[in-house]
Amino acid sequence: MKRGRGGMEESEMRSAIEELSLVVKDKPSGINPDAAYLPTKPFLYTCNLLIQVLDKIGPTMAVLRQDIHQNIQKLDKMYESDPSVYSNVVEILKKEAREGIARKPSSCSRALVWLTRSMDFTVNLLEKLEKDVAQSLEQVVEDAYITTLKPWHGWISSAAYKVALKLIPERKAFIKLLIAEEEDYDMLKEEMRELISLLLPLLDDIHSILRSFHLDKLKAK
Incomplete structure (x- = not known):
């Protein structure tokens, strides 16, 4: 469980909903590369929260979890190098496109591709x-x-x-782990929908x- 902005304990899912609501509220319209906006820190924070949801499935998600974590670190390191410039993930993509390194395995552009997937x-x-x-959860x-x-x-x-x-657990056990204190299954389903x-x-x-950056077809090596 995480503490929400109001100080109350809440589920990772509820925290992600709150963070994404702010992203949507602040997002300008349009997807033109010159105008597109993806706020770096809220996006990475949301990715971290989704890791914690996947963690509840157990060791099955270890490979995916490690991949997500490493990709978050790459983007966060770039952001920290100049927060005023890289507060928008799109600026990171532009930089790597100019330098011709966007498709390299260690690039932040490739990290964004895999975080998105x-x-x-x-x-x-x-x-x-x-x-x-x-x-079943396995299916x-x-x-x-x-x-x-x-x-x-x-x-x-x-x-x-x-x-x-x-190694996947039973569906009921997973659902039980997702339900926050003072929640029931119907409330969890509503959170999922939201x-x-x-x-x-x-x-x-x-x-x-x-x-738009020709990164959508990249495959794993």
Whole structure:
């Protein structure tokens, strides 16, 4: 559990909803690369909160978690080098595009690509959990992986996820971990719907930005 802006303990999901609400409120319209805006710190904070949601699935998500964490660190390091310039992630993409390093494995541009795909995975997983109560958590995770991450992974990453699927807990145990104190399942489902409704348009914008920089088709090495 996290402490919200009002000082009360709340779930990671509720914290993510609050942070994303601020991002949406402050976001200017338009996806032109010259005008596009993705606030660096709120975006990375939200990614960190989603890591904590995935953590509740257990060791199965260790590979994805490590990948997300490393990519957050790359972008955060660039931001800290000049917060006034890099408060907008798009400025980082512009810098690396000018320098011709955007496609390199160590680039922040590639880090944003994989953070975006990890968020795609999380949204897909939450959508399936919220809509289909009959599916096992293993099936939900596998379907979400096949839809969002597998098309971009090489055989090594795909093999690692196949092994990890064997460690997924029961769906009921996972749901119980997601429910905050003084919440019930219906409240959790409402939070899922709210978070999804905020994440989907944000992800649409990010994917449009990535396409404008010709980064949307990058695959794992």
